[in-house]
Amino acid sequence: MMTTVQTASKKKGRKIGKSWTIHLFPIPALIIYGLFVLYPILAALSYSFYSFNGFSRESFVGFDNFVTLFTTEPYGSMFINAFKHNVLYFGLQMVAMNGLAFILAFIIYKKVKGAEFFKIAFFLPRLLSVIVVGFLWKLILNPNFGTLNILLGRLGLEELQRAWLGDPNTALVSIILVNCWFGLGFGVLIFLAGFQSIPGELIEAARLDGAKGMTMLRKIYLPLMVPSIMIMTVLTFIQSFEAFELVYAMQGSMGEPYYSTDTLAVFFYRLAFGSSTSGSSDALGVGSALAAVLFFFILICTMIFLKFTNKKEVEM
Template sequence: MRRRTGLVFVAPALALFAVFVLYPMVTAFSYAFFHWQGTSRGGFAGVENFATLFTRAPFTTDLPQALLHNVLFFVGTMLIQNTFGLTIAYLLYSRPRSRRVLQTLYAMPYLVSPIVIGYLWTLLLSPTFGPVNTLLTRIGLDSWALPWLGDPKTALWVVILVSVWQWIGFPVLLYGAALGGVPEELTEAARVDGATNRQAFFKITLPLLVPAIGTVSVLTFIFAMEAFALPYAFGGSTGNPAGSTDFVSLLFYRTAFDSGATDAIGSSSALATLLFLIIFGGAYAATSVLRRHERRITA
């Protein structure tokens, strides 16, 4: 009876979810398996659209490059954002009086749209009129006044660092909450036994934070693999300059909406499906590893 009542309450949300998410999702999956002429569906294509992604230009060159950039974006974001995020969260945790204000300040940039952030930083980093290069030149660091977004060697790093700048508040909040869940008596007991602060952090707090780090890592992975707005604001749909900030989502956008190809829906659906599988597969693998780790430390 209680189960049935519960279902009644869940039904409206479930219906909306089914109509607006599940149904379009399943139909869109199916598009990848058909031939297309514009928006008219043709015959069954099997895995032909998927084969196209690995055999036909521009996918043969653009897809591996874009995927590599997604992976580099993930690795860069993981290392920088999460390291700094954890450090800041730990420092804030030991300063309860200023914690709330600083947490809010760190979280503020992610309240702004990534498109706005991208355009803002594009203006700041402009080699022609940007204040960053003007400042560097004025203080005698001319050699540092680089075309930040115009050189493939620096452009991807700019995307990573600005993304870190925007989203650093997110791991700060999550790690802050996780730190609050670490039982204080454990670290106190360790200190009574003679452990230093450093030992207490690395031997007790950090191992207990691993599940939270794992959760943040998986969310960062999802975020990095589907990155679109910030790279689009920085390098347009083609990942300027010379494809150095190209991402899989940008390639999907170009294929679906910018190309003159009449079979764009088929190949772009196949690309979207592939990206879905990568994201889901990666997230599933990572959570499995996490689960094993949790079992070990809770055993």
């Protein structure tokens, strides 16, 4: 923005006064952005340095909240527990959602019959509200009335029937797979756009050179798809570490059962706003500290990702 304005003013010479006023135009937008985006973020960060009594802010305590978060039980072990779940969330989504989305996008790209229909069909869940998705799958996964267990019973697979959301061994994986179902269509769209932007001449040239099958995929498609893959990785990473809605909709703010579906964002909600069952909480300061940690963790990891991508692109 700056550079274009400056070059424009250089060309026109004397109109410096007029060009200066141009800088005033973003101000309304900046005020709105500052008030509703920057200020809340910064306020939350500042809260992490104060102690709280209910909702009233008490005294400045420096880094005490951060120390409490990592060293005081039960916060410390809850943090590690939730963090592990976020990592699993990310890993499983990368494999199950993005892996499948990549394959599906490739098939659609190859123009199978009904490609347009599949593209829409995969994207359809994305149009539902997350709360609706959570409610829907809660019904499907219900142990005694749910479709999934009834279906398994009909197929004679009774030994596979279980309380999917009540068993700590399957609860988190169930939720992550529901999230994959929800997000699959978006991945397909991004990857499909990536495939379609590969120049046709390049593929033709590779064909003429005798490349086919896996060689084609490894040497041509995959390297050219790196930008799309990186975008999806970064987006999935951010989404995984902010995972909240589905867990809250399906398991409540306690990460039930027995904290087996707890994530950092759910943990934050519980700290800052109290759980739905236990009433008020005094831990707004510790909660803000957790939010700050989460924010900087995502920021730094995303920057490392981006740096890595840029390098990759240069190498090619």
